[in-house]
Amino acid sequence: MERLKGKVAVVTGAAAGIGREICLRLAREGATVVGMDREWAGVESVAEEVRAQGGVAHALAGDVSIGADCAQVHAWVDEQLGAVQVLCNVAGIVDTGTLVEASEESWQRTMDINLKGIYHMCRLFVPFLTASGGGSIVNIASVAGPFAVKERGVYSVSKAGVIGLTKSLAIDFIGEGIRANAICPGTVETPSWRERVNQAPDPERALRDFIARQPMGRLGQPEEIAALAAYLASDEAAYMTGQAIAIDGGMTM
Numbered sequence: 001m002e003r004l005k006g007k008v009a010v011v012t013g014a015a016a017g018i019g020r021e022i023c024l025r026l027a028r029e030g031a032t033v034v035g036m037d038r039e040w041a042g043v044e045s046v047a048e049e050v051r052a053q054g055g056v057a058h059a060l061a062g063d064v065s066i067g068a069d070c071a072q073v074h075a076w077v078d079e080q081l082g083a084v085q086v087l088c089n090v091a092g093i094v095d096t097g098t099l100v101e102a103s104e105e106s107w108q109r110t111m112d113i114n115l116k117g118i119y120h121m122c123r124l125f126v127p128f129l130t131a132s133g134g135g136s137i138v139n140i141a142s143v144a145g146p147f148a149v150k151e152r153g154v155y156s157v158s159k160a161g162v163i164g165l166t167k168s169l170a171i172d173f174i175g176e177g178i179r180a181n182a183i184c185p186g187t188v189e190t191p192s193w194r195e196r197v198n199q200a201p202d203p204e205r206a207l208r209d210f211i212a213r214q215p216m217g218r219l220g221q222p223e224e225i226a227a228l229a230a231y232l233a234s235d236e237a238a239y240m241t242g243q244a245i246a247i248d249g250g251m252t253m
């Protein structure tokens, strides 16, 4: 199915995990994909993967927490492609621990990347989407936003913020043909998740604990999140905006 034929999609956090899979899926749906990540080599290799599967992708380096980097991505897309219809904000980090344990530095870094990064991108790209005739913004939040997850204090606050930001954009720009939705994944098997497990004092136990809290007895796969992102990006979801959709194997049912 080529639901995104003729559309340009900008994806942050494109070098790994969920962002990588969203790039591959949106390209298979016919979109021209612009991937941005602070890991240049990673995002370039994802763009190569897209080209190898017959798609069109461009790789840009940049840190979403830095306004000037986001402005460069915006300027590049404006100059080279002239329009954009889809923005997927995926870049994010996870700091673990309770709010009491969280350092001020962890608070600041998490808010800068997970929340201010989306603010930067939306501030730049919303007028661009409007000028391109409207479009779809897909923000990756987490079940840790609307629901309680143990020892994810700062992370949960940032992801609750992502949902608030998404709803605020949805209501303010509905008249301009912009839809904004948030995806709230449960636990998804990605490189950074695997790293968190490996860093636990007892990795085998950490893995067992992660799986034990999954009603389906398994973790989510990045492809499953990408499939939902592709739907929300497409015109099939034309009547959907301002929503925070959980995709979590029943974790929050």
Ligand SMILES: NC(=O)c1ccc[n+]([C@@H]2O[C@H](COP(=O)([O-])OP(=O)(O)OC[C@H]3O[C@@H](n4cnc5c(N)ncnc54)[C@H](O)[C@@H]3O)[C@@H](O)[C@H]2O)c1
Pocket: 012, 013, 014, 015, 016, 017, 018, 019, 036, 037, 038, 039, 042, 062, 063, 064, 065, 090, 091, 092, 093, 094, 113, 117, 140, 141, 142, 143, 184, 185, 186, 187, 188, 189, 190, 191, 192, 193
């Ligand atoms: N994996 C999960 O279980 C899970 C669950 C819920 C939500 N999420 C969210 O999904 C998103 C992707 O997670 P993932 O597990 O695929 O992570 P990941 O670490 O595998 O990939 C994240 C990508 O974002 C990039 N990135 C990080 N900070 C950046 C910055 N400041 N600027 C630009 N790029 C940056 C990284 O380089 C990396 O390529 C995150 O927002 C995360 O919070 C993940």
